[in-house]
Amino acid sequence: MDLNKTVEACAAFNNFPRVRLATLPTPLEEAVHLSAALKGPRIFFKRDDLTGAGLGGNKVRKLEFVLARALESGADTVVVVGGFQSNLARIASAMGARLGLQVELVLGGLPDEPRPMTGNLLLDRLFGAKVTMVDTEIRWEFGDAVQVVVERLQREGRKPFVVPLGGAGPEGMAGYVNATQEMLEQFEAIGIEPDYLAVPIGSGGTYSGLMLGALHFDAPYRVLGISVSRTRDYLLERVPAEAASAAVQLGLDAVPGADDLLIHDDYVGTGYGESTAGAMEAIRLVAETEGILLDPVYSAKCMHGVIELIRRGEIGADQTLVFLHTGGWPALFAYAPESFGVSDGPKA
């Protein structure tokens, strides 16, 4: 790896404005009990669930760059689009409050989906965000709902800035190019050369940023992406295209081709946000062995994939894997206790 190629030395990258609201560096912690339980590789958690703002998660690093753009544009209001248990919405609400920006959320759910005000949705309200709920027949298809909110805000004399879905785009990726440098410095300090960096894939922005970072710094590991919604074929096409266009703006010259990507889509289950037995097993195992909470939507599905790859021998006991914990655990409270396979014991 080549840590001389710091992002500070890269002019285009430095032109990306940034507000510093994350608690960094996040810890890198070895999970010896989890490794032993799986008879598996050395496992480390990169604790990006502890990035601080609004209870933390991967969106904090993205929003440091996205919200800086909003401020630069003179906006006084940010519009954030997502699912009704969106982590992006929760974290943007908290960071918006810190920056003095009004936050308007446009949150979608399928028409028949119950949307109790708990988990992220409760926290959005506590952070003072305004919520417009939308029925989406197809998930992530908001029709003109965002435009309607933007026009209403403009009529009210506000200057809205729309945050891209998932915090995607070059700003979001910049956060994970930076994170790569931070991780490589931590790996060097403790003398490890990981074989894999595992991460869940939603929009793919985090994965793309990590790929750009890995190529830029010539990292030793492969970035292992576990999709929580999209198909592998779709991602093999989209990720290189989106990473390439972001690389131009960030001034990075190494761009990933489809051959560089290591992506699985076997752990989605019946759909985004719908729990699977494997994900719930992963939540219990990691909680019991390490005292670390995963979330049912992203990190648990990723860990399910990692566990399966270890059990199949595709990740060997002599290897080292770093699991990027992207956060999301406030959504735990929006799931029924039975779905975790836990229940009260007998009455005393």
Ligand SMILES: *Cc1c(COP(=O)(O)O)cnc(C)c1O
């Ligand atoms: C948004 C999110 C992801 C996915 O990140 P992308 O950059 O959209 O792929 C993963 N984990 C958690 C907890 C998230 O909130």
